[in-house]
Amino acid sequence: MATWREFEHATPELAAAVRARFEATKHHVLATIRRDGAPRVSGTEVEFTDKDLKFGSMADAVKVRDLQRDGRCALHANPGDGSMDGGDGKVSGVAVEIPVREGNSFRLDIREAVHTTVDGDELVIRWWTPNNGLREIRRK
Template sequence: MTTWQEFAAEAPELAAAVRKRFAAARHHVLATVRRDGSPRVSGIEVAWRGPDLTLGSMPGSRKALDLLRDPRCALHANPGDGSMADPDVKVSGRAVEVTGAEHRAWVAEVQPPSEDSHLFRLDLTEVVSTGVADDQTHLVIRLWRPGQGVRTFRRA
């Protein structure tokens, strides 16, 4: 697994563009795996804590229980106004629960609704950015996976 910091060091331009998209809106969409294996999508807010992309959740929420049972997830940035002026971005990986002193520091700083709120950091397995080319004739897809660098695809 790769931390956000490692991803940003490996692909700084893509990391900056992805972070900008997540910072552009407060609410995003998280996909988790239900107990029966089907997908669950939930609204989520994200933040960066030190080197990590993090997700918070109310205690015992379905998404938190999903992540505790099966940490695989995908995070889709709010697509904005639909104009595609900025690229559409998605991040996939595994959520790792943050506990102990780091969790207590987060609770003291952020003051979530409950001290029992969950905090997860995301270890990345894939980042995808899909945008419209400057000349508006095709899509430009940038794909990053750990150790593979950024690959660019064009689709008409």
């Protein structure tokens, strides 16, 4: 797993594209794992610090209980107007709780980051993992 900073150092261009998607709008989608193993999707906001990608929640929200039980999660950037002009950004990994006075806050230990765009008539998927580095596929 990697911090946001480690991801940025490993592949600055991809990190900038993913970050731009998250900074383009305020609200994003968080996917967590329910007690029964089914997925749960909830809204959240993200914040970038020098080292980490962080997100939070009101205290005792069900998504918080999900993350406290099983930290595996994914964040999907809000696509905004639905166009693919800026691409589509996603990150997944393990949420680590950060002590705060009110609500709940987490930082993401990144296992994978993905940026998807359209180039002419091709779908371009670029993704990075700490173990395998940067990869790309193109599909017509």
